[in-house]
Amino acid sequence: MKRITTINTRDLNKSLSVGGCGECQTSCQSACKTSCGVTNQKCENVNA
Amino acid sequence: MIHQYKLNGYNIVLDTYSGAIHTVDDLAYDIISLYKEKSTEEIITSMLEKYKADKTITREEILSCIEDIKELEKAGKLFSKDIYENRAFDFKNRKTDIKALCLHVAHTCNLNCEYCFASQGKYHGERALMPFEVGKRALDFLIENSGSRHNLEVDFFGGEPLMNFEVVKKLVKYAREQEKLHNKNFRFTLTTNGLLIDDDVIAFVNKEMSNVVLSLDGRKEVHDSLRKTISGQGSYDIIIPKFKKLVEARGGKNYYIRGTFTHNNIDFLKDILHMADLGFTELSMEPVVCAPDEPYALTEKDLPILKEQYELLAKEMIKRDSENRGFTFYHYMLDLTHGPCIYKRISGCGSGTEYLAVTPWGDLYPCHQFVGDEKFKLGDIYNGIVNTKVRDEFKLCNAYARPECKDCWAKLYCSGGCAANSYHATGNILGTYKYGCELLKKRIECAIMIKIAEQNV
Numbered sequence: 001m002k003r004i005t006t007i008n009t010r011d012l013n014k015s016l017s018v019g020g021c022g023e024c025q026t027s028c029q030s031a032c033k034t035s036c037g038v039t040n041q042k043c044e045n046v047n048a
Numbered sequence: 049m050i051h052q053y054k055l056n057g058y059n060i061v062l063d064t065y066s067g068a069i070h071t072v073d074d075l076a077y078d079i080i081s082l083y084k085e086k087s088t089e090e091i092i093t094s095m096l097e098k099y100k101a102d103k104t105i106t107r108e109e110i111l112s113c114i115e116d117i118k119e120l121e122k123a124g125k126l127f128s129k130d131i132y133e134n135r136a137f138d139f140k141n142r143k144t145d146i147k148a149l150c151l152h153v154a155h156t157c158n159l160n161c162e163y164c165f166a167s168q169g170k171y172h173g174e175r176a177l178m179p180f181e182v183g184k185r186a187l188d189f190l191i192e193n194s195g196s197r198h199n200l201e202v203d204f205f206g207g208e209p210l211m212n213f214e215v216v217k218k219l220v221k222y223a224r225e226q227e228k229l230h231n232k233n234f235r236f237t238l239t240t241n242g243l244l245i246d247d248d249v250i251a252f253v254n255k256e257m258s259n260v261v262l263s264l265d266g267r268k269e270v271h272d273s274l275r276k277t278i279s280g281q282g283s284y285d286i287i288i289p290k291f292k293k294l295v296e297a298r299g300g301k302n303y304y305i306r307g308t309f310t311h312n313n314i315d316f317l318k319d320i321l322h323m324a325d326l327g328f329t330e331l332s333m334e335p336v337v338c339a340p341d342e343p344y345a346l347t348e349k350d351l352p353i354l355k356e357q358y359e360l361l362a363k364e365m366i367k368r369d370s371e372n373r374g375f376t377f378y379h380y381m382l383d384l385t386h387g388p389c390i391y392k393r394i395s396g397c398g399s400g401t402e403y404l405a406v407t408p409w410g411d412l413y414p415c416h417q418f419v420g421d422e423k424f425k426l427g428d429i430y431n432g433i434v435n436t437k438v439r440d441e442f443k444l445c446n447a448y449a450r451p452e453c454k455d456c457w458a459k460l461y462c463s464g465g466c467a468a469n470s471y472h473a474t475g476n477i478l479g480t481y482k483y484g485c486e487l488l489k490k491r492i493e494c495a496i497m498i499k500i501a502e503q504n505v
Contacts, residue, residue: 001116001119002112002113002116003072003073003075003076003113003116004070004071004072004073004076004113004116004117004120005070005071005072006068006069006070006120006125007068007069007070007071007384007499007500007503008384008385009067009068009069009384009385010067010384010385010386010387010389011066011067011068011124012065012066012067012389012390012393012460013065013066013124013128013131013390015389015390015391016131016132016389016390018389019389019390019391019392020389020391020392022145022147022197022391022402023197023198023199024388024392025148025199025201025235026147026148026201026397026398026402026403027396027397027398027463028397028399028403028415028466032306032332032334032378032379033239033261033306033334033416033417035334035335035379035465035466035469035484035488037379037461037462037488037491037492038388038392038393038396038397038461038462038463039382039383039387039388039393039461039492039495040378040379040380040381040382040383040495041383041387041388041392042383042386042387042388043383043386043387043388043389043392044199045389
């Protein structure tokens with residue numbers, strides 16, 4: 001596309017079928033302790 | 049739902065429900081903003097008028113761009129529908145295993161920080177150290193309630209956890225024995241003010257802690273103004289050499305230098321850069337959590353300045369990265385290709401369900417921020433969760449639970465925000481801490497911009 005570049009991202013719709021294993025880190029446990037941001041957590045599902 | 053913004057020379061379009069991110073030129077940016085409101089002919093007329101000085105913008109060019117947008121819409125990467133809200137996300141009835149504990153091993157502290165949410169470590173109660181037997185039972189409780197989850201997290205927290213270092217060491221030893229028996233993997237974190245760090249602590253922490261959070265507010269004068277010893281002296285000069293020694297010996301394992309900014313240092317970028325200039329590369333800086341009448345509370349007037357600071361930070365990080373002296377900022381870390389799934393994006397931090405805080409005597413709370421507030425007490429490590437009413441409120445606390453999040457583009461980045469912040473700002477865990485929302489949205493915009501800049505598109 002000439003005027004639009006799409007960045008490679010995880011498709012959230014598709015993650016419906018493979019996600020939810022819960023092995024990922026608890027958001028608040030890592031560094032912030034005062035705010036919830038989930039997007040800086042890595043997915044730990046090796047099958048996803 | 050989409051979100052469009054311009055930052056650092058980039059035109060960025062986010063598609064909320066698919067998670068797709070696009071960078072576009074000015075024409076596409078304008079067309080996308082009109083796409084759902086205007087007809088094709090109206091868009092063409094409007095664009096020809098706006099770009100009349102640019103002879104390359106023709107009717108055909110505009111039509112071609114509209115076709116591209118249609119294609120992205122068809123592919124589910126633009127204007128994608130919310131397919132989550134009405135699906136069977138039955139959060140109340142879902143089974144939740146516990147996977148993380150914040151162990152309050154010391155409700156006491158050797159600092160007397162004015163802004164401490166934990167009331168100088170006491171959490172509005174008596175000073176206390178967690179006995180080994182309580183900690184041991186807490187670890188057993190975690191294993192018993194963790195179901196099939198393999199990775200378990202334990203944060204040694206306080207107060208100042210190193211004031212109970214011998215118990216911390218014994219608990220880690222016990223956990224290492226138990227993880228083999230139960231096929232679990234413990235990941236430990238220690239959050240410390242640094243005063244008691246010595247060679248023994250460094251050797252232990254660097255061997256056993258998968259993450260260590262070191263509290264430093266930045267510049268000496270900023271740090272010392274609020275982070276004082278019991279005798280009222282600043283703690284900066286004591287902790288800096290200790291932090292440096294610990295990090296140098298850490299061998300690349302995770303750590304964060306973590307600061308708090310207040311109304312007193314709304315130019316907090318200088319504090320982050322001070323941390324970086326000290327040689328630290330893993331940095332975190334959080335807005336203060338406190339009552340609005342405190343002299344150091346952030347104000348409405350501060351907000352535009354704070355937002356600008358986040359933008360300047362993002363630009364400085366790109367610059368330093370290009371000079372091979374980059375650093376990480378916790379809230380700008382994004383894993384776009386292998387980040388959290390939609391379940392995590394909706395359910396958030398898991399406080400009160402997957403994540404609990406344990407007091408020195410074994411009481412359970414939804415998270416460290418609620419400890420000491422009796423109405424949030426969930427139960428204890430001996431009898432488990434008995435206050436199922438509060439537990440169920442937390443189960444339901446997610447990106448779709450807050451009415452004010454309904455039309456917000458950022459809800460799948462923050463999961464509706466921190467329950468404690470909501471409660472402290474509105475009296476309800478399902479309220480919205482709007483000030484925090486404003487800061488979070490700015491941080492997400494900056495983080496995504498950095499990712500785009502990294503990919504050089």
